Each structure stands twice: as structure tokens, then as C-alpha cells.
Amino acid sequence: MHQVCSCWRGCIRGLYSCNWREPSRTNRKMPCCWLSFVAVVSLLSLSWLYICLISFNDQEELNGQLFTWLKSWFNWFMLIIIFSAVLTSYCILLLLFALTQIIFGEKLDLHWLHKIFLFFGAIFIVGGISVMVGMWKRVLPTIPLSLQATAPFLQFGAVAALTLISSFVFQAFHNIKTKSRFLILVLFAVVSAAIFLCPLLIQSPCFIELKDLPEKPKLIAHRGAPMLAPENTMMAFERSVTCGVMAFETDVQISKDRIPFLMHDNKSEFLLRTTNVKESFPTRSITSNLDLTFGEIQNLNAGEWFLKKDPFWSVSQLSEEERQTARNQTVLSLLQLLELAKQHNISVIFDLYQTEKTSTDSDDTAAIVDTIRKSDINPGLILWLPPDRRKWVKETAPGFVHIYSNLSEMKINNDRHLNVKYNKLSMKRIRELRADNITVNLWVVNERWLFSLLWCVGASSVTTNSCHLLKDVEQPDWFMSYQTYTKIWILVDAASVLIMAALFVLQWKAHCSCLRKGRQRGSTFSDTELPFLSQHMKP
CATH class of the missing domain: 3.20.20.190 (Phosphatidylinositol (PI) phosphodiesterase)
Known part of the structure; x- marks a missing residue:
């Protein structure tokens, strides 16, 4: 089992830093900044892919405009969709590799090739948004419109993602300097409150009773x-x-x-x-x-x-x-x-x-x-x-x-x-x-x-x-009363809060246990006992 775990750690480390044999002994600068950059580009790529997917309805319009310019027809929109999906998958996997290395307590050492790919990926996304704003303005109103169909489910997904990353946030809270730990807690609380309470702003015509559902168009x-x-x-x-x-x-x-x-x-x-x-x-x-x-x-x-x-x-x-x-x-x-x-x-x-x-x-x-x-x-x-x-x-x-x-x-x-x-x-x-x-x-x-x-x-x-x-759509993909949605929303938020509270308490107990053992030995923590963030990502 230990050999399998070591092999897995080596594989993740190699994919992230191209260092396959042993943990990095170099002291690369700004590992936290590069991790933040990976996270930001991942969020941008997810947002861009979402925009592309909801704009799929109007792919003919974009292809038609490009045909007017080029006088040659090609399904450019499908090419953009495929490239955006590949870019998003790449960024998300890279972020997962980084988080896995944090769990294993290894140094983050992002390879220069990944940095180049991420940089050009960010340029592609910013360029794509600029082109859409400049050339395809008629599609921009579709984005807020789509949120009326997807916002409830996006909120559920955001709550799930917040619950998953809370473990890493709590780990950082327990192990970094006192001056910064409360800043992390406040930021996390603000983000959590925004995600938990955003359904108050969600509106959709699909919050409707079955008896009030209009005739099919x-x-x-x-x-x-x-x-x-x-x-x-x-x-x-x-x-x-x-x-x-x-x-x-x-x-x-x-x-x-x-x-x-x-x-x-x-x-x-x-x-x-x-x-x-x-x-x-x-x-x-x-x-x-x-x-x-x-x-x-x-x-x-x-x-x-x-x-x-x-x-x-x-x-x-x-x-x-x-x-x-x-x-x-x-x-x-x-x-x-x-x-x-x-x-x-x-x-x-x-x-x-x-x-x-x-x-x-x-x-x-x-x-x-x-x-x-x-x-x-x-x-x-x-x-x-x-x-x-x-x-x-x-x-x-x-x-x-x-x-x-x-x-x-x-x-x-x-x-x-x-x-x-x-x-x-x-x-x-x-x-x-x-x-x-x-x-x-x-x-x-x-x-x-x-x-x-x-x-x-x-x-x-x-x-x-x-x-x-x-013609085969027999009813809208989803519709429910607002009261039903409110109950689901409260249950999802409550479950997330309970899970995060349990994670916080468990990590606090584990942290206190490590402190007691350290005092009993009269020694400082070793690299294997102290999580990665406390050693390599101090502010």
C-alpha cells in the first residue's frame, strides 16, 4: 500500500512539476502566487466554457458573421467549444494536482511549461470575451437570461465545491501565523455567506406550480x-x-x-x-x-x-x-x-x-x-x-x-x-x-x-x-414552486454548514493532538507532521 501511495504521489508531482523521482529540493519563489494563478485561470476557463455552452444556441449567427468576413464557411463555433473544453479540463486537473500535493505535504513547484500554457490560456479567454463583446453583442443578453435557468443548480454546485475546499482552508487556518489566520477565516466566511445567500437574488419563471404552467409554445x-x-x-x-x-x-x-x-x-x-x-x-x-x-x-x-x-x-x-x-x-x-x-x-x-x-x-x-x-x-x-x-x-x-x-x-x-x-x-x-x-x-x-x-x-x-x-419535449426540463426550491436550498446549505463544522472540529482536534505530542517530545514538527501550507506557503 505504501508503494502504491508513493507511486501515486510521484505521478502527481511529475505531472505538476515534471519532477518524477523525488520531491523538489529547490526553493522556487512564489509557490502560493502560482497556485493562485492556477485557481484564477481555472475559474476563468470554467466561466468561459459556460458562456460558450449557453451561446451554443446561436452558433449559426457567429458562423454566419465569420462567413461574411471570410467568404468561406467553417463551423468555427464548434472548434471554439472543443478548444475551450480542453483548456478547462487542463486547468481543473492542474488545480487538482496542486491540491493533492498540498494533502501529501509536498512543495508546489509549477513547471515553466505549465506556466506558459496557463498564460496563453488566459490570453485566449480574455481575447474571446473581448471578441464577443465587440462583435457578438446581440448574444450578450443571453448570459443573464441563462442564469434564470441554471442559477439554482450553479448555487448547489458552488456549495458542494465550497464544502470540498473548506478542508484546505481550515488546514491553513490551524497552521499559519496568528496574524493571518483570522484574515483567512473572515474571507472564507464572506465567500461562504455570499454563496449560501445568493438564492435570495435568484429569479426564474420556472418557479411555478404545475397548474399554472402555460401551454407548450x-x-x-x-x-x-x-x-x-x-x-x-x-x-x-x-x-x-x-x-x-x-x-x-x-x-x-x-x-x-x-x-x-x-x-x-x-x-x-x-x-x-x-x-x-x-x-x-x-x-x-x-x-x-x-x-x-x-x-x-x-x-x-x-x-x-x-x-x-x-x-x-x-x-x-x-x-x-x-x-x-x-x-x-x-x-x-x-x-x-x-x-x-x-x-x-x-x-x-x-x-x-x-x-x-x-x-x-x-x-x-x-x-x-x-x-x-x-x-x-x-x-x-x-x-x-x-x-x-x-x-x-x-x-x-x-x-x-x-x-x-x-x-x-x-x-x-x-x-x-x-x-x-x-x-x-x-x-x-x-x-x-x-x-x-x-x-x-x-x-x-x-x-x-x-x-x-x-x-x-x-x-x-x-x-x-x-x-x-x-417536438418531443413534453414538459420544461425543470419547474417547481418557489417554496419547494426554498426548502431544498435551506437543506443543502444546512448540510454544507454541518459538514464544514465537523471538518473544522476534527482538524482542530488533530492539530491540538500534534501540539501535545510535540511538547512531550520537546521538539519541533517534522515535515511529515506539519502540513505543507505551514512550511512553504507562509505569507
């Missing part, structure tokens, strides 16, 4: 089912029909010969990401929807990119037959989508990317309305979102349901349908709007935790890329 298919088929293609919308969606969401542009078709990317990115336009027209500069007729656009392949790029890492879920179907997809016209919607009695909501109008005949809005009329679809299934010429549309096609992206504009027009990004409204505001019988659709919602949160608050519907996953 309806699903709107964002460009079809883009996780299972190439976006804005017939296959994508047909796959979304099986999810029981209430509406198709898409993006409409007008071709050179005035035919509305479905395509999200526009301007300099037009057709580049989702078609083979470069291979089909290698000598032409195509930067606008007016550069091609719909016949030329429809001859492009709109599915091969999906199989090659695998934007959501979901191609492996498709059968060989489904992959072949995806490979043969083409750009869809608005009329084709309306025919499909009419067949299944599904609504259609769309954004309109308009070109400059040179005459009344080239009015994109008029072309859209004419196409809708030509399809003979029930006007009540058209959820009209484009703000331009809304008054004219109301007069020309009075049966359309008008949806607004701006709350003030909706109130001015005395309508009751709102469509906004999920983090633009507070949970309280959404609940107030629903109480006033205003339908609130929130986009784009892909993750279960976010869908569950919006379900609890009473969202009418959500626009999603993952309708095939959210």
Missing part, C-alpha cells in the same frame, strides 16, 4: 428543418411538416425576371454558402439577386454543400436515401412553398430582402403579394412580417395576419402579434404581453434549456432549427 420551422436537410429547400420544409410545426419561416428575394424565391444570404454572400454558384458561373461576378433569372438560379445545386459542410454535425443521422435526396435539392420558389403550406394548412412567415426600385413595376412587395394571390392560399395563413408598404398591403390583402418586430410599431397599428429575438424582451415583459393576449414569437430557439425557460414564461411560439428535437 408552438413551433415555427426556421428555413425548414436545417439540421436534417439543406435550408430553404423542399426537403427541409417537408421534414419540418413531420414535426407538427404551425408555420414555415423563410427569406424571400426577387430574381432578375421578377420571380420570388427563397434564399437567406444576400449582397456579397449571395448564393455562395448554400449553392454551387462559383462552379456554375466561374467567370461571372454575382453579388445580387438581380444578376440571375430564376431559371438560372433553379439550375444551381442547393444540397451538395449541406453534405460537405455538415453545418450542424447531423448528416450522420441521415440514411443513404435521405442523403441522395439532399444532394439533389434546388433553390425553391415562393410559389412552391405556398403550395406546400396550402396542402398541409401551415402558415408562412418571411423576411423580404428588397432591391432598389427603379419603377413601380419593380416593386418587390407587389411581386410578393401577386405570388401569394396566385397560389390561392388562405390569406389567414400568411403572417406578413416585412415593414415596408405595410399600409398598402393591408389595403390590398386585408386577410393577411400582420406580425411586427417592434413593440411600439405594433401598438401604433393596434395589432397584437410580435416577433422578436428571444433575448430582446425580459421574462417579465413577455409574461405581461401574454397576459394582455398578445402573441409573442421568439427566434431562434434551438436548445432545450432555452425552450423550457420560454415555455415557463408563456411564449406563444418559437422559431427553431431543431423542431425534430423540441
Whole structure:
């Protein structure tokens, strides 16, 4: 057993300091500072990984922005997630190795290579946060929003971590100089009080009784089912029909010969990401929807990119037959989508990317309305979102349901349908709007935790890329009454306090016992009797 323990100690020491044979005899400076640095970078990496994970819902937005800059598509967000997970695991393991060495009473001697890795890791995290603040500001409100879904569980985890590290704190308290021991105790007490009492500040719409739980939000298919088929293609919308969606969401542009078709990317990115336009027209500069007729656009392949790029890492879920179907997809016209919607009695909501109008005949809005009329679809299934010429549309096609992206504009027009990004409204505001019988659709919602949160608050519907996953969610991931949560919170805190009190008393008795033995021998403590902190980490 002693040999196994020595081997384990040697392994931990080697991984931390690259000194495999015997404990370090060098007197490296600032071991406490380097331990603090490891702890700080570990906390930063955990926080950064948390931000990345809750931002996973918006990975398409980040990848899209980078595509706009680079004109080449790659799943950069997934790469960031993987690197962040590796960095966090590395930092946490290093911190555990350091704490284990403290238990074994060995000197902390962080190897210079670890110092370099930690330094660059800290730079990566700070750089990532700076980029997010500067480039991806629309996602920042998701962070406080996510805490309404995760804060209760983060608090439980913090209490568990506090209980585990209390043993090391008490060890330091018992063995360092008298002048510093009470400072440690005060700091630990302040941190403990903050963690124990932070539930007083936690608010969440999921603190709700089962009888008060709102109806499940309806699903709107964002460009079809883009996780299972190439976006804005017939296959994508047909796959979304099986999810029981209430509406198709898409993006409409007008071709050179005035035919509305479905395509999200526009301007300099037009057709580049989702078609083979470069291979089909290698000598032409195509930067606008007016550069091609719909016949030329429809001859492009709109599915091969999906199989090659695998934007959501979901191609492996498709059968060989489904992959072949995806490979043969083409750009869809608005009329084709309306025919499909009419067949299944599904609504259609769309954004309109308009070109400059040179005459009344080239009015994109008029072309859209004419196409809708030509399809003979029930006007009540058209959820009209484009703000331009809304008054004219109301007069020309009075049966359309008008949806607004701006709350003030909706109130001015005395309508009751709102469509906004999920983090633009507070949970309280959404609940107030629903109480006033205003339908609130929130986009784009892909993750279960976010869908569950919006379900609890009473969202009418959500626009999603993952309708095939959210359709099977039978209830929010968690919900409970605030009284139930309060009881759990008090029990967890009380258990932690009792465990820490027991650890403090046991270590105090052990410390007193060592002092008595030392007095009886008339000698000072040896390195094996006195914990590491008292010998090597004195202030």
C-alpha cells in the first residue's frame, strides 16, 4: 500500500512539476502566487466554457458573421467549444494536482511549461470575451437570461465545491501565523455567506406550480428543418411538416425576371454558402439577386454543400436515401412553398430582402403579394412580417395576419402579434404581453434549456432549427414552486454548514493532538507532521 501511495504521489508531482523521482529540493519563489494563478485561470476557463455552452444556441449567427468576413464557411463555433473544453479540463486537473500535493505535504513547484500554457490560456479567454463583446453583442443578453435557468443548480454546485475546499482552508487556518489566520477565516466566511445567500437574488419563471404552467409554445420551422436537410429547400420544409410545426419561416428575394424565391444570404454572400454558384458561373461576378433569372438560379445545386459542410454535425443521422435526396435539392420558389403550406394548412412567415426600385413595376412587395394571390392560399395563413408598404398591403390583402418586430410599431397599428429575438424582451415583459393576449414569437430557439425557460414564461411560439428535437419535449426540463426550491436550498446549505463544522472540529482536534505530542517530545514538527501550507506557503 505504501508503494502504491508513493507511486501515486510521484505521478502527481511529475505531472505538476515534471519532477518524477523525488520531491523538489529547490526553493522556487512564489509557490502560493502560482497556485493562485492556477485557481484564477481555472475559474476563468470554467466561466468561459459556460458562456460558450449557453451561446451554443446561436452558433449559426457567429458562423454566419465569420462567413461574411471570410467568404468561406467553417463551423468555427464548434472548434471554439472543443478548444475551450480542453483548456478547462487542463486547468481543473492542474488545480487538482496542486491540491493533492498540498494533502501529501509536498512543495508546489509549477513547471515553466505549465506556466506558459496557463498564460496563453488566459490570453485566449480574455481575447474571446473581448471578441464577443465587440462583435457578438446581440448574444450578450443571453448570459443573464441563462442564469434564470441554471442559477439554482450553479448555487448547489458552488456549495458542494465550497464544502470540498473548506478542508484546505481550515488546514491553513490551524497552521499559519496568528496574524493571518483570522484574515483567512473572515474571507472564507464572506465567500461562504455570499454563496449560501445568493438564492435570495435568484429569479426564474420556472418557479411555478404545475397548474399554472402555460401551454407548450408552438413551433415555427426556421428555413425548414436545417439540421436534417439543406435550408430553404423542399426537403427541409417537408421534414419540418413531420414535426407538427404551425408555420414555415423563410427569406424571400426577387430574381432578375421578377420571380420570388427563397434564399437567406444576400449582397456579397449571395448564393455562395448554400449553392454551387462559383462552379456554375466561374467567370461571372454575382453579388445580387438581380444578376440571375430564376431559371438560372433553379439550375444551381442547393444540397451538395449541406453534405460537405455538415453545418450542424447531423448528416450522420441521415440514411443513404435521405442523403441522395439532399444532394439533389434546388433553390425553391415562393410559389412552391405556398403550395406546400396550402396542402398541409401551415402558415408562412418571411423576411423580404428588397432591391432598389427603379419603377413601380419593380416593386418587390407587389411581386410578393401577386405570388401569394396566385397560389390561392388562405390569406389567414400568411403572417406578413416585412415593414415596408405595410399600409398598402393591408389595403390590398386585408386577410393577411400582420406580425411586427417592434413593440411600439405594433401598438401604433393596434395589432397584437410580435416577433422578436428571444433575448430582446425580459421574462417579465413577455409574461405581461401574454397576459394582455398578445402573441409573442421568439427566434431562434434551438436548445432545450432555452425552450423550457420560454415555455415557463408563456411564449406563444418559437422559431427553431431543431423542431425534430423540441417536438418531443413534453414538459420544461425543470419547474417547481418557489417554496419547494426554498426548502431544498435551506437543506443543502444546512448540510454544507454541518459538514464544514465537523471538518473544522476534527482538524482542530488533530492539530491540538500534534501540539501535545510535540511538547512531550520537546521538539519541533517534522515535515511529515506539519502540513505543507505551514512550511512553504507562509505569507
